[in-house]
Every structure is written in C-alpha cells, then in structure tokens.
Amino acid sequence: MEQHLKKRILGAFVTVLALGIAMPIVLDGSRSHIQLQSDVPAMPVMEPWQPIENERHVRIDLETLASGDADEEIELTEVRVVEQDDPAALGSKGDRAALDDQQLAYAWTLQLGAFEKRSNAHALRDKLRNKGYKAYVQEFASDKLTRVYVGPELQRSKIEALQQTLRTELKQRDIHIKRFKSKI
Template identity: 25%
Template sequence: MNHGTKQRVVGTVVLLALALIFLPFILDGDGEYQPTISSRIPDVPSVELMPEPMPRRPVIQSDSYPARTPQPDYQLSDEPSEQLTAAQESVVDAVEPIIEPPSAEPEPATDEVIEPEPGLDERLLPAGWSVRLGIFANPRNAANLEQRLLNAGYRAYHREMSGPQGVVTGIFVGPRVERAEANDLKVQLQEEFKLAGLVVRFDVESF
C-alpha cells in the first residue's frame, strides 16, 4: 500500500470517529432523536368582563286612596255651654292686669372730646415746626454747623438720634408755630448755607 492510500484510510477513520462522538449530541442530549410535537390546543380566548349591574331597590307604590278623617262621636255645638262660660268669666275676674312701670333707659354716656387749644398738639403740648439741615455721624461736623448757624443769628439746636450706623447727631433750626413760617425759613437757609433742609415736627420733650 502506497503512502497516499494510507493517508486516505487514516482520514476516513478519523472522520468516522468524530461522527460517532458528535452525532448523539446533535440528535439529542441523551443520544436519542426526539421528534418535534406541535400542540394543537388553541390559546385561551380573552374575554372582556362586563361590570355587573348594581341591584336597584324596588319601588313599592302604595294604592292612592284618600285618607279618611275620623269623625268624632260627638257633635260640636256653635253655642258654648253655660258651665264653660261661667268658668271663663271667673278666671277673667281673678286675673288682674299687671302694668309694668316704664323702664328708665340709661342715658348714653358721651365721651367728652378735649379739643386742643390753638398752638397745642394732640398731647396738649406747644406745637411747632423746625427745619432739619442735616444728620451727622461725626459729632464734630455737627457742632461746626450748629456754631455757624448760631453765629448767623439763627436759633439752632442739635439732637442725638439712633441710626443704622449707631448714634447720629441732627442739626435743627426753629421752632416756628406755623408750618408756613417753617417753609419760609427752609428757603432762607437753603439760599444762605446751600443746604437742602426738611420741615419736621418740633418735639418739645427732647428740646
């Protein structure tokens, strides 16, 4: 046997061995052939459930008969009896009318309104108006402006107030009794000192 024939015989033996090994796995896991069985059972049909109707309470209709009014066994007479009339007269005579005395209505209390006199405010203090020329955080600047106003012949005064930056000093000129006089003073000070003032109420308690 030549060399080519030996190779063909060996190749055939190897192919047969491989076929014997893998053929059972191809047919079935256990080496058995299982035919494919198709099921002919139809699928479960989908049925839409309808809501059950609510039971209704039956309406019982009664027979419409006119209600009969029971008739009394006795007859009512139009004329009252003599005993009933005598009893009513005795009750009327026994009960005397009670006359209540007229109630004395209290007179409404009137609150006396104290009107402020001319030249006084609601607290009955002298009313007045002043011109505020400025508010200074530096007391030295406030003192300089106050001295300038006093030297010019104006009645100037200062007042310490609480502000966002602490205690500040306000410079005022006044007071004047009428607001119109304070407005004229404001214009005069603005022309002379070039300061835009503000007319405010004069507080006599802090003066």
C-alpha cells in the first residue's frame, strides 16, 4: 500500500507544480498578443468599384432605354444582304486567304435565312451552335428582319465546302456566300 500511496503523492505534486507554472502564464495574457513573422505583403489600397455619380448616370441611361425614348438615338448599321454568292477575290485561289485593296483579309460567311421574329432566328442560331457551327445573327432595321449567318472563314474553299455540307444537312438550297467585313 505504501508504494501505491507514494505514486499518488508524486502524481499530485507534479500536477500542482505544472499548474503552478502554467496558470500564471495563461492568466497573465501577455503571450496572447505575440506577433508572428509573415512574408505576406500588406494589402494594397483599392479604388472603390463605381463612384456614385456613375451609378446615377447608368440608372438614368437605363430608365431612358426602358421608356423607349432612346430608340430614335440608336441606329443599326445597314449591312448588305446577298441574293447570290459574292465572287471570289481577283487573283486569289479558293484555298488561300487574300487581302483586298485596303489590306483587309477577305473573309467569307454563309447567310442561311432571314426571319421577322427574332426568336426564330435565335432558335436556328442555337440549333446550328449545338451542332458545332460558328453561327451568329444580325438585325436589320430597314426591313425589320433578323438574319442568321455561319462563319466567317478566311479561305473561300472552306466556306464552299461548308455551304455544301449545310445544304445537305439542312436540306436547304438558298444558302449564299457573302463577304464578311468586321465592324472594327
């Protein structure tokens, strides 16, 4: 029994000693504000996202658009519509890209259709995109039509092959080649 009692007394002594050393450190609180070294740079000064004046200006513009008063100010650029295929560039072959007089590349696109309802044009465009074609739409203010195009391609031979593919796939004969000019 003496051995067991000695072990208990020794354990109690070690516990009291550990608490005697640790408690003042914990209760002091001086070690809680120790700064650790860091290699992270200070946060840069950032500008606010939008000044309030610009937000008001955007709100006014949106209200003007919603009211319909801005329709007269917005003009769509007129784009030539093709009735038949555009001719190839003079002196160029169908398998090579060529430059015109203004040093712009000849690019070709296919016109697939014209729709009075914008939703029909967008449906055809989405159908073509789902099949992997580069399809886009263009709206014409003069005749209130939305046209669907596929392209552009820099090589006329590629657009001619694409025209044949689409004619077979869509069973549509009136797919015309048009010269594509970017609006940049």
